[in-house]
Amino acid sequence: xxxxxxxxxxxxxxxxxxxxxxxxxxxxxxxxxxxxxxxxxxxxxxxxxxxxxxxxxxxxxxxxxxxxxxxxxxxxxxxxxxxxxxxxxxxxxxxxxxxxxxxxxxxxxxxxxxxxxxxxxxxxxxxxxxxxxxxxxxxxxxxxxxxxxxxxxxxxxxxxxxxxxxxxxxxxxxxxxxxxxxxxxxxxxxxxxxxxxxxxxxxxxxxxxxxxxxxxxxxxxxxxxxxxxxx
Amino acid sequence: xxxxxxxxxxxxxxxxxxxxxxxxxxxxxxxxxxxxxxxxxxxxxxxxxxxxxxxxxxxxxxxxxxxxxxxxxxxxxxxxxxxxxxx
Numbered sequence: 001x002x003x004x005x006x007x008x009x010x011x012x013x014x015x016x017x018x019x020x021x022x023x024x025x026x027x028x029x030x031x032x033x034x035x036x037x038x039x040x041x042x043x044x045x046x047x048x049x050x051x052x053x054x055x056x057x058x059x060x061x062x063x064x065x066x067x068x069x070x071x072x073x074x075x076x077x078x079x080x081x082x083x084x085x086x087x088x089x090x091x092x093x094x095x096x097x098x099x100x101x102x103x104x105x106x107x108x109x110x111x112x113x114x115x116x117x118x119x120x121x122x123x124x125x126x127x128x129x130x131x132x133x134x135x136x137x138x139x140x141x142x143x144x145x146x147x148x149x150x151x152x153x154x155x156x157x158x159x160x161x162x163x164x165x166x167x168x169x170x171x172x173x174x175x176x177x178x179x180x181x182x183x184x185x186x187x188x189x190x191x192x193x194x195x196x197x198x199x200x201x202x203x204x205x206x207x208x209x210x211x212x213x214x215x216x217x218x219x220x221x222x223x224x225x226x227x228x229x230x231x
Numbered sequence: 232x233x234x235x236x237x238x239x240x241x242x243x244x245x246x247x248x249x250x251x252x253x254x255x256x257x258x259x260x261x262x263x264x265x266x267x268x269x270x271x272x273x274x275x276x277x278x279x280x281x282x283x284x285x286x287x288x289x290x291x292x293x294x295x296x297x298x299x300x301x302x303x304x305x306x307x308x309x310x311x312x313x314x315x316x317x318x
Contacts, residue, residue: 037317037318038318039318123318124318125318126316126318128316131316149314149317151315154240155315156314172289172314175287175314175316182317184317215289215296217239217240219239219243221240221243222239222243222249224249226239226294228291228294229291231295
């Protein structure tokens with residue numbers, strides 16, 4: 001049941017998907033894997049929407065992260081690992097939600113234990129090795145996976161629904177390992193991260209049509225938004 | 232036959248245009264088109280833009296994802312976009 005305070009807090013979005021939709025959000029737990037450029041807006045907007053979170057990252061914020069990783073502040077540099085840095089802010093932002101954290105790297109050995117019980121996985125990673133691991137796990141457990149990736153002013157997003165869509169590996173079978181340092185504008189991660197949150201909300205509430213078997217590519221330099229059919 | 236090629240993200244910066252129309256031999260495959268494009272825009276050779284397993288380009292035809300073996304027809308619109316991995 002939603003409290004009166006929750007009904008007031010989420011009033012404007014309850015107008016979209018009803019109290020039932022808000023109940024579904026309240027009863028869900030979403031894993032944000034990577035709390036960096038994509039993970040910051042994803043965790044922020046999911047918290048705003050009233051979704052319980054599991055935040056996963058192994059790193060501690062560095063100064064050069066701050067142009068895009070907006071949940072980490074100067075006070076956090078070299079101090080709090082990213083999940084903890086994000087958690088204290090989000091708890092002050094929305095005390096209704098439960099925020100769990102895992103500081104470390106997902107591996108084949110620990111992924112079952114750490115991701116057990118999540119309803120949706122949001123891929124906010126910066127490498128395809130761990131993405132393929134998430135993809136495998138999502139298929140093993142039948143959990144939807146929202147993939148996005150960004151570089152410069154460009155990004156891609158698609159929603160993987162096991163049994164219904166192609167797997168991430170089928171769509172991107174062989175992404176080359178790039179140099180560690182890629183160009184990125186914070187706002188690009190903001191755009192793609194916000195789109196990932198909309199995907200999560202659509203999946204949980206049943207409102208709208210997810211990007212299932214559709215790859216949305218966003219080229220902000222040339223104002224292009226293209227939906228490519230993956231079937 | 233004529234086809235239209237559209238470039239996204241860094242491919243667009245490399246080639247310098249967002250799209251171009253090309254006269255190509257009848258019935259070529261996507262992989263043949265990539266070879267033609269590499270001849271036409273040698274800068275693309277520096278990208279991993281090959282026909283082997285290291286290929287690092289995604290291709291759609293008329294808004295639908297296709298494999299490198301797919302055949303092209305007159306009037307097709309082919310889009311080339313790079314998979315990115317940053318987060």
